[in-house]
Amino acid sequence: MRTSTKPSKLSLLWLQGATCNGNTHSFLNYPHLEAVLERLEILYHPLLPSRYRIGELEEVEKCHILVVEGGVREGVKRGNREFKELLELFIEKAQWVLCVGSCAVYGGLFGERGVALKGEEPTPFYLPKVINIPGCPAHPDWIATTLWAVVEGRELIRDHLLRPKEIYGYTVHAGCPRNEYFEWKVDAREFGKREGCLFYELGCQAPYTRGNCNQILWNEVSSKTGVGMPCIGCTEPDFPQENLFSTKTYMGIPARFPLGVPKRAYLTMTGVAKSFKIERLERRLFEED
Amino acid sequence: MKRIEILEKVEGEVFLHYHYRQGRIDHVEIEFPNYRGMERLLVGKPLLDALVITPRVCGICGHSHLIATARALESMASMEIGEKAREIRRITLSCELIQNHFKWLYLVILPLLEELGFPKVPPFQGLQGANIAGKIIALFGGQYPHTSYAIAGGVVCDPTSLDIYRASILVEELHRLYEGEVQRGGEPLFDGKLLLNRIARFLLDHGVAELGKGWGRFLHLGASEAIERGERREASTEKIEEEPSRLGYATNLLYEGKYWEVGPLARRLSDPLVAQLIEEFGDGLLSRIVARVSEIGWLLEEVRESLGKIDLSQPSTLPFPTGIGGYGEGIVEAPRGSLIHRIWARDGIIERYTIWTPTQFNLANGTRENPSVAQKGIRGVKEGTVAALIFRSFDICSVCTTH
Incomplete structure (x- = not known):
């Protein structure tokens, strides 16, 4: 006979530093949220029903998972306390610390630093219990x-910046629906068309930005590069760079190459691809024969 | 007597410094505690980078900030975008409002009503509504939140007819959810069994329907309208004044030297249901809540209409000049009301950027003698939960307010 036992819940506290709340809202978009929340006891979350109010966090004795959203910055208040004080208090108590979003991970747009990193440099909270989930939002x-x-008690393999490799081991370029245009070096020269690669002229950073956006898709339906917006490198420590809608080049060669690809290899492949003209890729996709 | 309370679930928190007289709230000082410095961050950046930065003002209404930036840039270049881009932007912007209203109803308002005795409603149906609206945005914008798919001159996407059908199917699903759970258009408000019917009856039975009245002055800047005591006149952003903060980091926004209400109540005054409620119960709690919730129904109609109008053969974007300068202004009807971005630039570089957000109008921290809309609304209330409900009826956004 099958028996159904209710698995125990792990407690979770979601703390915000200097933030836009983008990760809170991103998480609320998860289509199977109810099933995930079944396994968690929400001590505090900025919007979901919680056991404690923001002014009562000092009463929380134990918390298994601390989720941090937002950059670490002097003067940010949560309830009657400084965010930084609460952060230190709960990092101490928590078994796991999940930093969600690039602000909590690296410092991002608003932070003086992230939780475990300042850019790529470790802070005193660079600890084995930290899992970094960068992205703007994650x-x-x-x-x-x-x-x-x-919740399942499994450990995720992480890289030196404490990011799960199964997410950030890929580049955003992998799975991009415009890959054929990248392979054959057919550039999009203007926005608003479903054809052409955005890497050469329009600022796309997908070939050197980590993340699996184009494999799992956003909101289950699409991705930035899928609709024709350049990847802006939002999972990287140097986000946001400048001139996000045009590609920086030196003498016509992109200033940055795809992740791990040496300049010589890149230029050789580009030269070969460019020496052929693939008619099908030069035409509009649905143009009649 | 003075007491400070923290109001949460308002995209951050607000400190409310209540002053009581004979057991009733006599005045409240409103303090927004956290500041990030978005406007300063933008100075010195290339103009187009603002399209990526300003959505990060806010996780729940960042798309409105994107559209405001795009419009400000287009105004600087004195250009009009094409019809296709205009319809697509209307769809995604309306969907942002829809996701916002679902979340506000299920996550912000219902838990407070529950404290007052309303039967518990789990948040998941509301989140499903928000989720579907986000999917529609992602079909055109690639993702939600935080896309920058609306660029200066149009939109980057080049949807296929199947994308339009996908969006249409999602709109119908959303409509089914809305009409099945929340409100059915044209049905009497106080009779039905749906959520909004039950809320309306509850507010009435609880004796709070008429609390929280504003000044009867409404700004709908997206339509260039100022409506005072039922009379409409042409509005202009030149009449907006920014008043320095008396407390915390937010600045106050006034129009013609007075405090006005912005948001769904202001922009849906011509909805017969809203007009009737204002007539009967005033511009208070019931009218404000019903205006926001029933705006979902209107927005769904607008999305349907735009989906039907898109001509896919038109260009998605028009060329935008590089290295421009001067002044540009973008106005958007964001979920919480009129939002204004103003940019000053030289040679393609931002010299000054200002953001005026809806909550700076509605929750301005005025004085006892000249209170803002929310401060006026709260006066005379006894119970803390009811006071919180009045505040939240404005759908406050703390992160936007201080940006």
């Missing part, structure tokens, strides 16, 4: 599956 699937791993 994808709901990244937050949900990482939480699930913690």
Whole structure:
């Protein structure tokens, strides 16, 4: 006979530093949120029903998972306390610390630093219990599956910046629907068309930005590069760079190459690809024969 | 007697410094505690980078900030975008409002009503509504939140007819959810069994329907309208004044030297249901809540209409000049009301950027003698939960307010 036992819940506290709340809302978009929340006891979340109010956090004795959203910055208040004080208090108490979004991970747009990193430099909170989930915002699937791993008691393999490799081992370029245009070096020269690669002229950073956006898709339906917007490198420590809608080049050669690809290899492949003209890729996709 | 309370679930928090007289709230000082410095961050950046930066003002209404930036840039270049881009932007912007209203109803308002005795409603149906609206945005914008798909001159996407059908199917699903759970258009407000019917009856039975009245002055800047005591006149952003903060980091916004209300109540005054409620119960709690919730129904109609109007053969974007300068202004009807971005630039570089947000109008921190709309609304209330409900009926956004 099958028996159904209710699995125990792990407690979670979601703390915000200097933030736009983008990760809170990104997570709320997770389509199977109810199933994930079944396994969690929400001590505090900025919007979901919670056991404590923001002014009562000092009463929280134990918290298994601390989720941090937003950069670490002097003067940010949560309830009657300084965010930084609460952060230190709960990092101490928590078994796991999930930093969601690029602000909490690296410092991002608003922070003086992230939790465990300042850019790429470790802070005193660079600890084995930290899992970094950068992105602006972090994808709901990244937050949900990482939480699930913690709930199941599994450890995720992480890179030197404490990011799960199964998410950030890929580049955003992998799975981009415009890959054929990249392979054959057919550039999009203007926005608003479904044809052409955005890497050469329009600022796309997908070939050197980590993340699996184009494999798992956003909101289950699309991605930035899928609709024709350049990847802006939002999972990287140097986000946001400048001139996000045009590609920086030196003598016509992109200033940055695809992740791990040496300049010589890149130029050789580009030269070969460019020496052929693939008629099908030069035409509009639905143009009649 | 003075007491400070923290109001949460308002995209951050607000400190409310209540002053009581004979057991009733006599005055409240409103303090927004956190500041990030968005406007300063933008100075010295290339103009187009603002399209990526300003959505990060806010996780729940960042798309409105994107559209405001795009419009400000286009105004600087004195250009009009094409019809296709205009319809697509109307769809995604309306969907942002829809997701906002679902979340506000299910996550912000219902938990407070529950404290007052309303039966518990789990948040998941509301989140499903928000989720579907986000999917529609992503079909055109690639993702939600935080896309920058609306660029100066149009939109980057080049949807296929199947994308339009996908969006249409999602709109119908959303409509089914809305009409099945929340409100059915044309049905009497106080009779039905749906959520909004039950809320309306509850507010009435609880004796709070008429609390929280404003000044009867409404700004709908997206339509260039100022409506005072039922009379409409042409509005202009030149009449907006920014008053320095008396407390915390937010600045106050006034129009013609007075405090006005912005938001769904201001922009849906011609909805017969809203007009009737204002007539009967005034511009208070009931009217404000019903105006926001029933705006979902209107927005769904607008999205349907735009989906039907898009001509896919038109260009998605028009060329935008490089290295421009001067002044540009973008006005958007954001979820919480009129939002204004103003940019000053030289040679393609931002010299000054100002953001005026709806909550700076509605929750301005005025004085006892000259209170803002929310401060006026709260006066005379006894119970803290009811006071919180009045505040939240404005759908406050703390992160936008201080940006």
